[in-house]
Amino acid sequence: MLTQTGDNTAFSFRTKTKSFFTSQKGLNADLIREISRQKSEPEWMLNFRLRAYEIFLTKKMPNWGANLTGIDFDNIHYYVRPQDKAKRSWDDVPPEIKDTFDKLGIPEAERKFLAGTGAQFESEMVYHSLAENLAKQGVIFESTDDGLKNHPELFKKYFGTVVPPGDNKFAALNSAVWSGGSFIYVPKNVHIELPLQAYFRINIENMGQFERTLIIADEGSSIHYVEGCTAPTYSSDSLHSAVVEIIVKKGARVQYTTIQNWSGNVYNLVTKRAMAYENAEMVWLDCNLGSKVTMKYPSIILRERGAKGEIQSLAFASKGQHQDAGGKVIHLAPDTSSTIISKSISKNGGRSTYRGLVKVIKGAKNVKTRVVCDALMLDPASRSDTYPTMDIKEEDVAIAHEATVASIGEDELFYLMSRGLAEEQAATLIVNGFANPIVRQLPMEYAVELNRLLALEMTGSVG
Amino acid sequence: MPSALKIKNLHATIGNTKILNGVSLDISQGEIHIIMGQNGSGKSTLLSILMGNPKYTVTMGSVMLEKKNILDLSVTQRAQAGLFLGFQHPQVVAGVALGNFLRLARNTVAKAKKSKELPIAPAPFAALMRTEMEKLKIDPAFMSRSVNEGFSGGEKKKSEILQMAMLEPSFAFLDEIDSGLDIDALKVVTKELSAVQKKQDMGLVIVSHNPRILDFIRPNKIHIMSKGKIIARGGAEIIAKIEKGGYDSFLKKK
Numbered sequence: 247m248l249t250q251t252g253d254n255t256a257f258s259f260r261t262k263t264k265s266f267f268t269s270q271k272g273l274n275a276d277l278i279r280e281i282s283r284q285k286s287e288p289e290w291m292l293n294f295r296l297r298a299y300e301i302f303l304t305k306k307m308p309n310w311g312a313n314l315t316g317i318d319f320d321n322i323h324y325y326v327r328p329q330d331k332a333k334r335s336w337d338d339v340p341p342e343i344k345d346t347f348d349k350l351g352i353p354e355a356e357r358k359f360l361a362g363t364g365a366q367f368e369s370e371m372v373y374h375s376l377a378e379n380l381a382k383q384g385v386i387f388e389s390t391d392d393g394l395k396n397h398p399e400l401f402k403k404y405f406g407t408v409v410p411p412g413d414n415k416f417a418a419l420n421s422a423v424w425s426g427g428s429f430i431y432v433p434k435n436v437h438i439e440l441p442l443q444a445y446f447r448i449n450i451e452n453m454g455q456f457e458r459t460l461i462i463a464d465e466g467s468s469i470h471y472v473e474g475c476t477a478p479t480y481s482s483d484s485l486h487s488a489v490v491e492i493i494v495k496k497g498a499r500v501q502y503t504t505i506q507n508w509s510g511n512v513y514n515l516v517t518k519r520a521m522a523y524e525n526a527e528m529v530w531l532d533c534n535l536g537s538k539v540t541m542k543y544p545s546i547i548l549r550e551r552g553a554k555g556e557i558q559s560l561a562f563a564s565k566g567q568h569q570d571a572g573g574k575v576i577h578l579a580p581d582t583s584s585t586i587i588s589k590s591i592s593k594n595g596g597r598s599t600y601r602g603l604v605k606v607i608k609g610a611k612n613v614k615t616r617v618v619c620d621a622l623m624l625d626p627a628s629r630s631d632t633y634p635t636m637d638i639k640e641e642d643v644a645i646a647h648e649a650t651v652a653s654i655g656e657d658e659l660f661y662l663m664s665r666g667l668a669e670e671q672a673a674t675l676i677v678n679g680f681a682n683p684i685v686r687q688l689p690m691e692y693a694v695e696l697n698r699l700l701a702l703e704m705t706g707s708v709g
Numbered sequence: 710m711p712s713a714l715k716i717k718n719l720h721a722t723i724g725n726t727k728i729l730n731g732v733s734l735d736i737s738q739g740e741i742h743i744i745m746g747q748n749g750s751g752k753s754t755l756l757s758i759l760m761g762n763p764k765y766t767v768t769m770g771s772v773m774l775e776k777k778n779i780l781d782l783s784v785t786q787r788a789q790a791g792l793f794l795g796f797q798h799p800q801v802v803a804g805v806a807l808g809n810f811l812r813l814a815r816n817t818v819a820k821a822k823k824s825k826e827l828p829i830a831p832a833p834f835a836a837l838m839r840t841e842m843e844k845l846k847i848d849p850a851f852m853s854r855s856v857n858e859g860f861s862g863g864e865k866k867k868s869e870i871l872q873m874a875m876l877e878p879s880f881a882f883l884d885e886i887d888s889g890l891d892i893d894a895l896k897v898v899t900k901e902l903s904a905v906q907k908k909q910d911m912g913l914v915i916v917s918h919n920p921r922i923l924d925f926i927r928p929n930k931i932h933i934m935s936k937g938k939i940i941a942r943g944g945a946e947i948i949a950k951i952e953k954g955g956y957d958s959f960l961k962k963k
Contacts, residue, residue, distance in 0.1 A: 656763060661800035664760050665810075665876060666788035666818035675813070679804030679855065 258479045258509060261346045261449050265368070267327040271452065272320045275299060278422055281325050285391055285425075288398065298411035298421030305415035311601065312539045312570040317513055322454040322485055324423045326368035332389045333373050343367050350476065352445050359691055362387045364444035366457055369425040371444075380438060386431040387442055390458050393429025400431060404462060408491035408519045408547075417517045420456045420489040427457030427488065432467040432498075441470040441503070441689060448477035448484055448512065459490040463498035463526075472692065475506040476536075483538065485513045492520035494528050496550070501529040505692060507699060508537035510566060516542045524550035531687060532559040534569055535699055543601060545574040548582035555584040560684040562703050563596030563628070572602040572633075575615065577643075583614040589684055590621045591677055592628035593703070600632045604645070611642040621651045622680045624673065652680075674704040712775070713737045714880050714912060719770035721758050728754050728765065730937035736912045738879055741926060744916045746934035747956050752916045753797055755934070756882040759914075760794040761787050774880075789821035791879035795869035795886055801857045807868065808838060808852035811875050818876060841874045844901050846894075862889030870898055874905045880912040887922045899925035920948055933959050 267284065269277055278299055282292040307314055333339050336353050347353060347365050356363040362376040364387070371389030380387070386397065394401050411421035428444045448455050463469055477484060486508065494500045500520065508514055514537040520528040530544035546555035557573030575584040590598035600619040621630035632649055654676050662672035678685075678697055685693050714736045721729040729751055736742055744752045758765050759772060761784040772779045779787050802810065808831075816828040829837075839849050845867045857865055866886055873881050886902070887895055903926065906913050915926065923931075923945070931948065933941040933956065941947060941959045950958055 655800075658800045658802065660760075660762055660784060661796065662802065662810075663784040664788055664794045664796075665814035665872065666785060666821065667814060668785050668817075669783075671813070671817065675805055675810065676802065679802055682804030 259349065260478045261342050263328060263340070263342050263449065265326050265328050266330055267325070269323055269325040271323055273299075273322075273324050273423065277324060281423060281425065284327065287394065290402070291394065294406065294411070295422050295424075298418050301411050302415060302418035302422055305418055307415060308541070311541050311599070312568045314513065314515075314539065316483060316538070317485060318483075321482070322452055323450065324454050324456070325425060326450060326453060327370050328367045329370070329372055332371045332392060334375055336373060339373050343372055346447060346449070347373070347445065350445065350447070355443065355691070359440060359689070360443050361438055361440035362442040364389065364428050364442075366426045366444065366446045366455075368447075368449055368453060369455065371426045371428075376442075377440075380436075383436050384433040385436060385438065386429065388429050390427040390429045390460060391425065393460065397429070397431070400462065401460075404491070404493055405460060406491075408493065408521050409489050409517050413517060416487045416515045417489055420458060420487050420517070423454070424456050424458035424489065426455075427459040427490075428461070428471070429459070430461040430469065430471065432463045432469045434464045435466040436464075437468045438470070441472045443472040443474070446473065446475040446486075448486065451480040452482055452484060453477075454485045454487070457488045459488065461490075461492045461500060461502070463492075463494050463500045465495045466497045467495075468499040470501040470503065470689075472503045472505070472689075475504075475508060477509045477512055479509040480511050483511045483513060486516070487513075488516045488518075490516070490518040492528065494520055494522045494526040494553075496524040496526060498523075499527040499529075501531065502544075503531040503533075503688060503692070505533045505535075505688075505696060505699075506537070507535045508540075510536065510538055512537045514540040514542065516540075518542065519545040519547065520555075521547050521549055522553040522555060525552040526550075527554045527556075529556045530558065530573065531684070532557070532571070533684065533696055534559070534561045534571055535703060537567060537569075539568045539570070541570045543572050543574050543603075545576070546584065547576045547578060548584065549578050551579045551581050553579065553582045555582075557585070558587045558684050558687065559589070560681055561588075561590040561598050562700065563590065563592045563598045564703060565594040565596060568597045568599070570599040570601060572600045572619075574603040575605070577604075577606040577610045577613045577615070580609070580611045580613070582610065584616070586617045586619075587684070588619040589681060590619075590630060591624065591680065592621070592630050593624040595625075595627040597629040597631075599630070600634065602633070603635045603637065605637040606640050606643050608639040610640050613640065613643040615643070616646040617648070619649045620680070622677065623651065623653045624677075670704060674701050677704055715771075715773045716759070717771050717773070719755070719758070719772065720768045721754070721765045722768055723754075723765050728937055729758065731770070732934075732937070732939055734932065734939065736880065736914060738912045739910045740930070741906065741913045741915070741928040742930050742932060743922065743926070743928040744914060744932045744934055744939075745918060745920070745951065745956075748918065750934040751937040752934045753884050754937075756794055756884050756914065756916055759882055760784060760792060788876075788878075789818050793873050793876060793878035793881040795866075795873055795881060795883035797884040797888070799857045799865045799869055801855070803855050803858055805856050806853045807856050808835060810856050811838065811872060814872075815875055838871075838875060841871055844904075845871055846897050847871060863891065863894045866890055867894070867898060870902055870905075874901070877909055878911065879909075880914070881906075882914045882916070884916050885918070886915060887917050887919055895921075895925060902926070920951055923948055935959065
């Protein structure tokens with residue numbers, strides 16, 4: 247679990263480590279070959295990487311969203327391997343790295359309420375575990391690197407199919423240099439009651455973290471996956487550029503929950519997409535605190551009849567931060583339904599952008615979709631923009647769209663303060679209440695944590 | 710324990726408009742005062758100013774609680790010093806459960822008083838609150854509903870009294886607490902209000918424009934306000950006069 251916000255000193259601790267391998271700054275084809283060699287990958291994966299690198303070189307930087315001019319691709323360590331391979335016991339993890347995750351409360355959370363745990367440090371998963379009863383039922387929860395080694399048939403079939411390398415510049419970059427992340431397979435009709443959690447920690451300066459997650463929920467199964475992310479604060483920037491691909495087969499349900507709290511020097515540019523088949527259900531619950539820039543639009547392709555998609559996101563933009571977030575749903579089949587709920591809070595000159603797309607193709611009849619975006623601005627210096635796009639080619643659809651922008655009113659503060667609350671407490675309560683429709687859908691432990699993080703973001707907010 | 714609140718020659722404005730023109734009023738703990746008057750006479754404004762509403766500017770006068778001029782205190786500090794305002798139009802706070810909010814408020818006030826009492830935990834607080842809700846005939850489900858969200862007019866008023874009971878102030882100002890209540894609800898609310906007032910030996914100032922409230926509450930004093938001033942005070946005999954000649958009868962005499 248997270249314990250402090252990104253720029254808070256208690257959270258921003260750095261761990262002195264002696265890495266197994268640290269690449270020189272900068273990227274070239276030789277480094278990609280070296281990464282693939284160290285991972286003993288099959289030939290096809292090396293070729294996949296090299297092709298993706300070519301695409302990365304030719305793709306332009308996206309210029310339609312947040313300002314990315316501060317990214318210096320030559321000043322990044324693309325691969326840092328902290329130890330030889332992922333361990334299954336915390337006792338085998340190098341003590342200084344174990345200590346990091348102890349401070350973040352990961353082993354404790356694992357004991358208390360998780361069915362499985364992964365921990366990534368720099369470029370590699372250093373720890374992975376799964377409850378024994380789930381392993382017996384055929385559930386696979388491994389680092390993506392181990393997944394590739396142990397289940398090549400699943401990788402050949404699914405890897406790169408939901409987010410192809412040509413999708414965008416950062417998906418191409420990730421495809422070229424990916425390392426770590428989670429691979430999950432849930433067999434038919436297996437329901438995983440407790441969440442599986444992975445925690446991603448960037449530790450050194452100028453780090454690029456490019457984890458790659460692939461989740462396959464087979465027919466009639468269900469799973470809730472939770473990820474958390476943090477990093478120490480440095481004066482120069484780091485880059486986090488993940489790709490997450492999810493396949494939700496007939497009648498299956500996947501919930502993917504993110505609570506990220508990057509320090510204010512991290513560019514967070516992530517491509518997340520799910521493919522939902524007949525009567526399947528996909529839920530993204532995406533909570534974004536911290537980072538310098540976040541650009542992230544979890545997407546769902548509703549590919550077969552009766553599929554349901556839900557994207558709920560919460561963003562908090564403070565001073566010097568731009569949260570450019572939202573969601574995309576593509577309705578490719580009849581009787582599909584979707585909900586996008588986006589809530590953003592801007593404080594102290596922070597900037598939040600909602601960017602969303604709902605697309606319905608011709609012939610996808612009886613589609614229902616609802617988009618709600620609410621923005622709360624805590625001061626006049628902050629900024630909030632909304633770019634909702636609707637691309638509807640079918641007439642037999644029900645569409646609802648609501649958007650609100652609010653600020654904290656003097657009357658509301660007066661009311662709460664007249665009950666004895668200090669102004670900051672009152673403002674925090676209003677912010678917590680605003681976020682509550684998203685927060686209350688989290689498992690209790692995470693809801694408590696997120697409310698605490700919001701409270702920390704609010705400290706010192708009232709002059 | 711504070712024993713008296715002394716309002717002396719209070720003048721206030723909103724923008725460039727004078728809204729209080731020299732109000733003086735002493736309230737002791739244990740007393741009930743009712744302020745009556747027509748709409749726009751300044752009676753609600755007076756309560757709002759006593760609580761520190763930043764909309765208004767006090768231009769003259771003082772409000773002493775013991776040796777402290779509460780006009781120097783923030784809204785928060787006034788609440789923590791034992792003042793309470795029951796709003797005529799309580800604010801909606803979306804997503805914040807009434808029970809959680811009240812527990813936070815109660816613990817915050819207790820901490821400010823440097824009370825040695827530990828913060829009250831959710832379970833015992835809920836038990837206390839449920840007892841109080843029962844007395845006010847409020848559905849216990851309201852504990853987990855958002856503050857004032859979707860409450861009817863009557864439910865909002867009951868919720869204000871509930872908040873007062875849970876926060877245990879020394880002085881409470883209740884703005885039009887009787888409006889929006891049907892006769893049955895009015896009975897329930899005034900009965901509980903009197904009980905809490907007695908139990909906590911509270912000083913109570915009730916603002917109303919409806920003499921009907923006097924059928925249920927026995928005040929120590931009645932004040933009539935007009936144009937930002939108190940123009941008459943007295944006991945029950947004042948009511949007979951209002952009922953006979955309306956508020957105008959006081960004005961004409963002047």
